[in-house]
Amino acid sequence: MSNAKHNAKMIVRCTTAYPFKLPERFMVCVYCCDSFDDPPRFRHHMSEYHPEVKLRIAFAHIPEGYIKIDCTDLRCRICFAQLNKLEVAVDHLIKEHDQTIDLSCDLGVQPFILPDEKWACALCESKFISLRALSRHTQSHFPKFTCEACGKSYFSVSSLRFHKQVSHIGDQRICVKCKKTFETLEEKRKHVLESPRCWAFVCKFCGERFVSSTLRNAHRTQVHGMQSKEYVCPECPEVFPDRQKYRIHFITTHTNDYFSCTCGKKFDSKSNLKKHMVVHTKEKLFPCTVCSKAFSRKKNLVQHMWIHSEHKRFECVDCNKQFNQKVTWKSHMKSYHPGVAIN
Incomplete structure (x- = not known):
């Protein structure tokens, strides 16, 4: 040892x-x-x-x-x-x-x-x-022999070599709870879904186990009356309803790890900065394969494609008229049925 x-x-x-x-x-x-x-x-x-x-x-x-x-x-x-x-x-x-x-x-x-x-x-x-970001950073204080794939550090080059041989593929097929090994990731996923004793997320009120943190949190709210989690910034009084908004705020406001545009806006990731740049470049890299229209964002193209679809996703409950875009359905409801609540 x-x-x-x-x-x-x-x-x-x-x-x-x-x-x-x-x-x-x-x-x-x-x-x-x-x-x-x-x-x-x-x-x-x-x-x-x-x-x-x-x-x-x-x-x-x-x-x-x-x-x-x-x-x-x-x-x-x-x-x-x-x-x-x-x-x-x-x-x-x-x-x-x-x-x-x-x-x-x-x-x-x-x-x-x-x-x-x-x-x-x-x-x-x-x-x-x-905590995950903190853990990755902490590895930088221990630069002995570090795995470039996951950042784990080891005392010797032989230990690092062994880690590379067994990690990133084999370990993913092992159930962390019961230690069973499976031939494929799909077999492991099926095992976890069908084995409540292997579910890792536990309700602190009643001890019931869940396959995901989302289901556990929903159970806490519905059964035990626990309020949905709010994300409170530890550096200022700001409170956020979801993790993503909190993450963007924290990185762009309280760290130097943000990506900035020449227009002064800050972004939490390089990919989000890239998405923003189309505002300045006016590039339309996503063309429709049916008509001549092109879009600067992929989500706008996806939304547009419903115009060419025969499937009508939205229906007026009063006159049974159907629409393939939510915006046109809403416009119809406001114009012809202003008294009907729109969910």
Whole structure:
């Protein structure tokens, strides 16, 4: 076992640095594979349901790489002292409890400090829109041997080589909950859909499992009366009804990672800047294959194509007249049936 891995195990065993996986957007418990989109809920889950550290299970998913740890509420498991930083915790374990941690090599951990949903780097304090974006950035502080495909870092070139051989294809066919391996991704998807015990999203009120966070959140609202989530900006008073609007606001207002146009507008991605540029270039790159019209945006072409379709999607409930575009249906309703509510 490498000294770095030994150091990581000592930190996890002797402190409340909670290890987690981050395969996608959500924190995943290393013991039971439950998923969490809220760091405080993850920490409560770890202290309530996994108070005993099981190193073999915790490190099973990462044989020779850095393990991610939540250091937000860091305490010593031996004397229960409050420890405000990872460096303080390491010094405490060595001096107060005579634990063996080799300071001549890496600690073997990637620390995260996650109060509520403020995604700031624990090492340089850079701010990010999401935990996933923060995780990608954190990898840059550990430039040992990094996989160019996913950004994971390893202690040795042999470990990186092994990771490349088994990841990105094979791991996608393994159910993270029951560990079954499938021949194809389609077989795995079918298994997950038909196996409620393998659903990763759990209702915190009643314990019912769901196949997606969308279904779980709808259940919380409909069954338990929980209000739909609002996205509150951690840097200003702005509140947003959906994640996408929050993401655009945060990147263009509170970071330097935006893409700007010469007209002064800011965008959260290069692709959105490119879409905007047609306002200035007046290019119409999407021609209709039926008539001579062309459009600057693909969505406008798709909408236009319904004019040439025989299928009428919208019908007036009063006079049974049919329309293939919503805008013409609305215009008809306002002109001929102004008293009828339009949904």
